[in-house]
Every structure is written in structure tokens, then in C-alpha cells.
Amino acid sequence: xxxxxxxxxxxxxxxxxxxxxxxxxxxxxxxxxxxxxxxxxxxxxxxxxxxxxxxxxxxxxxxxxxx
Numbered sequence: 001x002x003x004x005x006x007x008x009x010x011x012x013x014x015x016x017x018x019x020x021x022x023x024x025x026x027x028x029x030x031x032x033x034x035x036x037x038x039x040x041x042x043x044x045x046x047x048x049x050x051x052x053x054x055x056x057x058x059x060x061x062x063x064x065x066x067x
Contacts, residue, residue, distance in 0.1 A: 004011055
């Protein structure tokens with residue numbers, strides 16, 4: 001059973017202050033120059049995006065047809 005005290009300072013979260021670095025900070029603080037190597041620019045219109053829009057259109061048409 002999990003019971004937390006009303007005061008967050010008593011939760012044992014002293015290491016979770018704003019100034020304390022964590023091992024996964026690089027994932028949450030992106031670097032545009034570094035990430036450009038992985039992203040390779042890209043394009044806004046992809047096959048996956050068009051497929052998603054097609055599915056949304058089919059779902060919307062089915063919803064309108066049912067109502």
C-alpha cells in the first residue's frame with residue numbers, strides 16, 4: 001500500500017530539485033545542430049502522414065454516415 005505524506009519534502013525527493021542533473025537530460029534538452037544529423041531535414045508530407053489523414057477521413061465519413 002502506497003501512502004504519501006502531505007509534505008512533498010518528506011517523500012524522499014531531495015535529489016529531484018531543478019538544479020540536479022539526471023542521466024537522461026540529453027534526451028530532454030535537444031541540440032538542433034546535433035539532431036540535424038539524425039533528422040536529415042525530412043519533409044512535412046510523408047506517406048505515413050497521408051495514410052493518417054486518409055484514416056481520419058474514413059473515420060469522419062463513417063461517423064457522419066452513422067449519425
